[in-house]
Amino acid sequence: MKLIVLPALVATLAFTSCADNANKKATTETTTASNMDSSAAMDAPIAETPAAPAPDSATMMKNWQEYMAPGDMHKMMESWSGKWTGDVIMWQAPGAPADTMKGTAVNKMTLGGRYMTSTHTSTMMGMPFEGHSTMGYDNAKKLFVNTWIDNAGTGIMYLEGPYDAATKTITLTGKCVDPSAGNGKEMTVRQVIKEIDPKHQVMEMYGPGPDGKEFKMMEVHSMRS
8 A cells, every 4th residue: 555655645746846847937938928028118119209390481480570579568668668766675584674775777678679678776785786687578488588687696587477467467486596505506586576557666576584485575666757
């Protein structure tokens, strides 16, 4: 009996071993094939979205003419030409006492009525202050664009944003260097220009406070001289 049982047991073990090896081989082959398929899929070139066809020369010329032509927004800027005097209120931090000063701005249109350049003068911390801005309306973007430079820094601030006809308000956003950081770090700023009437405008400037939250840094009430 033992002689019969022992060969049977060996045969059973051998069969099980062979079946396991066969299963492992099949699994390995399946895994390898799957990996090869995945690798092939990864290596396959990614289909690119075809570029939009270039407009014909007549359309290109028309687009360019529309882009360069002064429109209603430029006429609105032109209505702001002349000398303005303003009361400037500044806050160094949220809740800090306000510093007040007087300022003047002279606006004039340039380059065929496409841009408004402004020269701002005032006194800041007992020293003469001068700044220059260039404002335009980008016909393609449908946004106002603005740059600012002054004698209190060496960088250029760029802002852009839409006009809300219902409230007669331009809201510009952009970035400028935070001089107090000392490492060229930029901060996000927001400027709101509201026309109260043809002879009165209010400008508000917002930026991050010590806690990183936005607060009002400046408010200027300008009256046409």
